[in-house]
Amino acid sequence: MNTKLMLPAQPPAALPPGAIEVTPVGKHHERIGDDLAVVLEWVRDYVGQPSPELGRIGPVCPFVLPSLQNGAMRLRFHYGVDCTDKDQTRSLLIDELSSFAATSASPGRSGNSLASVLIVLPDTGPKGWSLIDDLYRELKAAAVGMGLMIGQFHPDCDERAVHNESFRVSKAPVCVIAVRHMALHDVLFLRQKRSDFEAYWTRFSEHYVGDRVRDELLRRLYVKAAEEFIPAERRGDVG
Template sequence: MLTVDLGESLKVVDAWLTDYISRPHRDIGRSGAVCPFVEPARRAGVVDSRVRLVGPSPSPALLVEVVRCSLDEYELMDAVGDPSPLRSLVVVLPDLPEDRWSTFDAAHAAVKTESVLRGLMIGQFHPTCTERSARNPEFEVSKSPVPLLAVRRMAVHDVLFLGERREWFEEYLSRFGARFRKPDRIDAVLYEAYLAACARHRITP
């Protein structure tokens, strides 16, 4: 039977948020922290870390449900707390066995469309995660010492992640499309991603 030290798992994740996520990285492809949201969100006290135990052999359906319930938890936090665009939820899965990490990736993919349509962004992290940096496809940015899921509000820079599928991009445009009417006020990389997605889906900019 696997024994998990919950307090130690949270300490490890906290250190990772401080020493990796909140700091610049030479391979990220831009200036600033790996995730620019985390440090200001932590200063504002709107990052909530929680632990979910899934057992030694969680099914694909269970992991999908963990991801989906994390969206519900985030929205509940937003409803009862002070509204903040920086609010983030970190769901730590310290007992998720290595042979289920790819199943965790699949669960994230299965729920991503629902997440986007709810105006939320979800990201999965674990020691062998192969998710790439949006600005440097050679850099596997989402490696963490403990498997976890992060949830936050969609933001304007998410055009970098939501141009692949039309339904994602249309949801993004419903929230941020007006910003691109003044391209001189938009980061050039974001505007380029916006134009590329418009062309891909035959949408007039």
Template sequence: MNSAVVIWTAAQVDDGDVPAEHLPHVREILAWSRDYLVTAHPDLGRSGPVCPYTQPSLRKGLYYLAAATTPDVPAAIEGLRAQYEALSRTLSPTDQELLTILLALPHLDYADSAELDALQSEAKDEFVANGLMIGQFHPECDEPGLWNAHFKALRAPLPLLAIRKLVVFDLPFVIDTDAHAESYLERFAPGIPTRIRDQLVRRVSSPLATAKG
């Protein structure tokens, strides 16, 4: 197994079964996940929790916390993907959609998300092509919310990356580039639900899309 990252279940983090140098960071992420991701927020712009996958993932024991054993973040990202794929192979298709790993990166700058944003953007091409999502969270992340541009949904107490399986409802997150959209359509086009197709049509026909064309 790739040694660039080490991972623990939420239960192991709760029990303190984590080396002392990593325990405060993964505990902070787990507490934030339970306090923020699983709850509704008045500024979210839609009903339901901030992340609809977190609570089911926690409930089924498929929510993992990770730490890097190297300052080389690209190597840690590759290690994270290897860990994810090894776990995923043991799961049913339904459980694969709930498998989530969050990687703490406390050595990155807490006041500026530029480095983390660039690392996520660089990794995203290969992740999406392989049917995975990778998202960045940061104390100063300025990415606008999907349903309310003024809501900074990706803010977290420390820099981190999260990975999970790409699912059909991820369309809004993969139309940032043609390559991502093509990977998504190759995987899901035959069974895209009506409301997701409508999102795609609206996006393609929007003034912004026209201007970019």
């Protein structure tokens, strides 16, 4: 059972009414203020900011802060969930993916959407973090199949930055699963596995016809992956 909390008269960071949901109804409501503050501080002061350890310019994630600032972010807090039961955790997160895919506006012809959801698991500890890491490949495959991207974050996350393998980029003060729609630049992350790239190609191949995609890196990665995974008669005129 869920409840949508009423936000203060001045909602934090442009969050619209109904943006925060908490499960289950009950005593956990007394914790939501502090937990929300921790998550929003992490989004604003870490995820949305540059870091010299990234090995590239720009914020840790260029997507999350605009999503928050434009009122396109939703936050779903699940209390009493420690993520030590694999089947229960898988079911919870797959349900969240399905719900987001069904209820948020998908990208139009532009290929862009600011819609996102942060699934926050405040009662998950080290055993739960480890289990989520073990499930991540399966969860990513499910997300990509729905046209979504997913990322796991927690205090002991070992995910490394693409341009600096010594930087553990996905650490967070609390366990968070971030979900958004697949975007044009995701060829950076979906070019190495056939099923991933085919899902990307289905959604974005038309963008690479002509000069619509001007970023040379994206075009180069796309062409290389298309040549590897997509039969020539399906690829069209791109290069």
